[in-house]
Amino acid sequence: MIKIIFCLRRAAHMTQQEFQQYWHEKHAPLVREVAPILGIRRYVQSHAFQHPGLQPAIVARKGEVEPYDGVAELWYDSVEALLALGSDENVRRAGRTLLEDERKFIDLASSPLFYSIEREIIADSDRPDRSS
Numbered sequence: 001m002i003k004i005i006f007c008l009r010r011a012a013h014m015t016q017q018e019f020q021q022y023w024h025e026k027h028a029p030l031v032r033e034v035a036p037i038l039g040i041r042r043y044v045q046s047h048a049f050q051h052p053g054l055q056p057a058i059v060a061r062k063g064e065v066e067p068y069d070g071v072a073e074l075w076y077d078s079v080e081a082l083l084a085l086g087s088d089e090n091v092r093r094a095g096r097t098l099l100e101d102e103r104k105f106i107d108l109a110s111s112p113l114f115y116s117i118e119r120e121i122i123a124d125s126d127r128p129d130r131s132s
Helices: 016-038 051-060 079-087 089-105
Strands: 002-008 044-049 070-076 113-118
Touching: 016 044, 016 070, 016 089, 079 089
Parallel strands: none
Antiparallel strands: 002 070, 002 113, 044 070
C-alpha cells in the first residue's frame, strides 16, 4: 500500500479550532462519501495541539517551524491503482468536489503533500500485555 500525506495549514480567516471542527465535521464526511470512487482504503486525520509540557522536545530538536494545523493520511492499494483512477470521469468529479471544499478551509499554497510507503517498526500488537 502507498499513502498520501497532506500537511495542512488552515485558511487565514479561521482559528485552529474552526479549522479542525470544519475539517472533522464537514470535510471528513465528504471524503467518506467519495472514498469508494477514489479508491481510498483508509483515511486518518491527525489534529495538531499544543501543550506547554511538550514544548521542550520541540525546542531541543530545533524543530520550530510554522506549525501545521493537522495532517491527513490517505491509503491506496498501489501506485498503479492510484494512477489508473486518472482516466475515470467520476474520479475527476469526486476529486474536484473535495478540492472545492478544501479551498474553504485550507491554505493550499502552504499545505504540501507527499507520497510514502510505510515501514512499520513497532506495531500495537508488539506491545507486551500490561495486565499481568
